[in-house]
Amino acid sequence: MSKEITSRAQDYSQWYNDLVLKGGLADYSAVRGCMVIKPYGFALWENMRDTLDKMFKDTGHVNAYFPLFIPKSFLSKEAAHVEGFAKECAVVTHYRLKNDPNGGGVVVDPEAKLEEELIVRPTSETIIWNTYKDWIQSYRDLPLLINQWANVVRWEMRTRLFLRTAEFLWQEGHTAHATAEEAVAETVQMLNVYADFVENWMALPVIKGVKTISERFAGAEDTYCIEALMQDGKALQAGTSHFLGQNFAKAFDVKFLNKENQLDHVWATSWGVSTRLVGALVMAHSDDQGLILPPRIAPLQVVIVPIYKGDEQKAKIGARADEIMSGLKALGIRVKYDDNDNQRPGWKFAEYEMKGVPVRITLGARDLENNIAEVARRDSKEKRNISLEGIVTYIKELLEDVQQSMFNKAKSYRDEHITPANSWDEFEKLLDEKGGFISAHWDGTAETEEAIKEKTKATIRCIPLDNKQEAGKCILTGKPSTQRVLFARAY
RNA sequence: CGGGAGGUAGUUCAGCCCGGUAGAAUACCUGGUUUGGGACCAGGGGGUCGCAGGUUCGAAUCCUGUCCUCCCGACCA
Numbered sequence: 001m002s003k004e005i006t007s008r009a010q011d012y013s014q015w016y017n018d019l020v021l022k023g024g025l026a027d028y029s030a031v032r033g034c035m036v037i038k039p040y041g042f043a044l045w046e047n048m049r050d051t052l053d054k055m056f057k058d059t060g061h062v063n064a065y066f067p068l069f070i071p072k073s074f075l076s077k078e079a080a081h082v083e084g085f086a087k088e089c090a091v092v093t094h095y096r097l098k099n100d101p102n103g104g105g106v107v108v109d110p111e112a113k114l115e116e117e118l119i120v121r122p123t124s125e126t127i128i129w130n131t132y133k134d135w136i137q138s139y140r141d142l143p144l145l146i147n148q149w150a151n152v153v154r155w156e157m158r159t160r161l162f163l164r165t166a167e168f169l170w171q172e173g174h175t176a177h178a179t180a181e182e183a184v185a186e187t188v189q190m191l192n193v194y195a196d197f198v199e200n201w202m203a204l205p206v207i208k209g210v211k212t213i214s215e216r217f218a219g220a221e222d223t224y225c226i227e228a229l230m231q232d233g234k235a236l237q238a239g240t241s242h243f244l245g246q247n248f249a250k251a252f253d254v255k256f257l258n259k260e261n262q263l264d265h266v267w268a269t270s271w272g273v274s275t276r277l278v279g280a281l282v283m284a285h286s287d288d289q290g291l292i293l294p295p296r297i298a299p300l301q302v303v304i305v306p307i308y309k310g311d312e313q314k315a316k317i318g319a320r321a322d323e324i325m326s327g328l329k330a331l332g333i334r335v336k337y338d339d340n341d342n343q344r345p346g347w348k349f350a351e352y353e354m355k356g357v358p359v360r361i362t363l364g365a366r367d368l369e370n371n372i373a374e375v376a377r378r379d380s381k382e383k384r385n386i387s388l389e390g391i392v393t394y395i396k397e398l399l400e401d402v403q404q405s406m407f408n409k410a411k412s413y414r415d416e417h418i419t420p421a422n423s424w425d426e427f428e429k430l431l432d433e434k435g436g437f438i439s440a441h442w443d444g445t446a447e448t449e450e451a452i453k454e455k456t457k458a459t460i461r462c463i464p465l466d467n468k469q470e471a472g473k474c475i476l477t478g479k480p481s482t483q484r485v486l487f488a489r490a491y
Numbered sequence: 492c493g494g495g496a497g498g499u500a501g502u503u504c505a506g507c508c509c510g511g512u513a514g515a516a517u518a519c520c521u522g523g524u525u526u527g528g529g530a531c532c533a534g535g536g537g538g539u540c541g542c543a544g545g546u547u548c549g550a551a552u553c554c555u556g557u558c559c560u561c562c563c564g565a566c567c568a
């Protein structure tokens with residue numbers, strides 16, 4: 001069968017690709033580094049997007065949209081920012097094509113060169129702050145709490161479906177505040193929103209923390225992050241929230257009059273999550289049979305597969321399935337009845353397992369006689385015969401249970417893979433043999449961080465929030481340290 | 492951007508070394524039998540061999556260029 005999946009043990013990377021492609025989430029495209037998100041994958045993203053969007057609005061944010069193109073000069077206004085993004089920007093230099101005089105189709109019209117080149121946004125801080133300058137005059141205009149859903153382009157050398165593509169979809173929040181304290185509070189609030197979403201909707205436990213200076217967003221004073229752990233023991237940054245200080249306000253001259261009638265630069269934040277979350281979801285939960293999607297964001301939560309001989313049985317089962325469906329739909333459950341004659345039940349079972357549908361109901365003629373249905377859950381593969389009387393309630397509870405089980409499973413895996421290391425030998429051994437997060441002392445210097453990365457490929461993923469303070473010695477240099485930080489190899 | 496592998500039917504691949512009418516399995520269409528874990532029989536349709544040049548009487552096959560993908564590295568969300 002062409003739909004077989006490479007096992008995790010055999011080739012983890014290929015397993016991931018197989019899931020994305022054969023699970024129907026995305027396809028490669030004709031454009032280097034760019035993917036086509038297919039309807040099933042997009043439905044998943046839409047569920048994530050809609051949930052997050054509501055959470056943003058519940059915390060007082062509104063949506064807006066800023067241009068795809070950014071004048072080149074904008075990007076150079078904030079030194080650290082341009083440093084961070086210059087190497088991966090797509091640049092528009094011309095605005096017109098013409099027929100090739102040599103007959104080779106169309107060519108760029110050399111006459112149509114832009115006065116100032118346009119950058120395809122890798123992120124929107126610059127164009128947004130250039131705009132905020134006009135929107136903000138006094139403290140009464142603050143805070144300004146805006147989010148945008150958009151695509152961005154970062155010209156990556158090496159791409160992977162969802163995890164790193166040249167173009168990706170995301171949201172970016174950009175807020176302006178009167179005080180540093182308020183901006184920091186916003187940064188932390190949005191980090192908590194992300195953690196809440198990823199844990200409670202994606203069933204994926206995260207560690208909240210702060211990035212070291214070298215891992216910080218280009219142009220930020222502080223970068224907060226949520227870090228998740230994948231099944232191969234590698235960490236994945238699932239979201240970031242930045243306290244930008246007054247860096248962009250100064251670069252774009254955004255000032256406001258405070259209550260004391262004094263002019264001051266505003267304080268900023270930005271925060272984002274992207275379609276990378278889809279990749280995280282796939283890698284964290286799925287198995288060798290296919291995707292396993294958490295019920296709360298699964299495009300399809302329940303599928304009903306009928307088993308029948310002849311039209312008469314099919315009609316009877318169909319009628320009963322309709323009742324179950326309307327019961328489920330009344331509770332807001334996303335359900336599909338698959339009575340397609342072209343595939344046999346066994347094929348459908350395998351297919352919906354591949355696609356990670358959380359719950360399957362099998363309804364056959366034999367079941368109708370006994371007034372039951374077979375209910376199978378995707379996460380544990382457990383099957384159980386359930387009386388048709390209370391099946392709707394049972395399914396509702398089962399979906400909650402699957403959601404919770406998925407989180408618990410991922411959490412115990414994660415917790416088992418946060419390991420303290422107290423010597424360099426132990427540190428290297430853990431990285432190579434166990435993987436996951438390694439909690440170790442670090443002397444706080446960028447040099448040591450870089451040296452460790454050089455030697456082991458492991459980076460400091462974060463300094464956990466509310467980290468325990470304890471005296472110790474740096475894992476590499478032996479210099480004094482006040483706390484442990486989390487190291488890991490990462491995506 | 493460096494190293495390696497690859498691109499032939501919707502999909503997975505054979506054919507290429509040694510140039511001579513483009514193949515298999517699966518999927519698809521029709522009819523029939525089936526249906527509790529990826530059904531079976533019979534018939535049928537489908538490919539500018541990634542793209543562009545070149546060599547040749549003749550190119551999927553040889554040569555050059557180019558695009559895309561995968562894996563490994565450097566860089567990064």
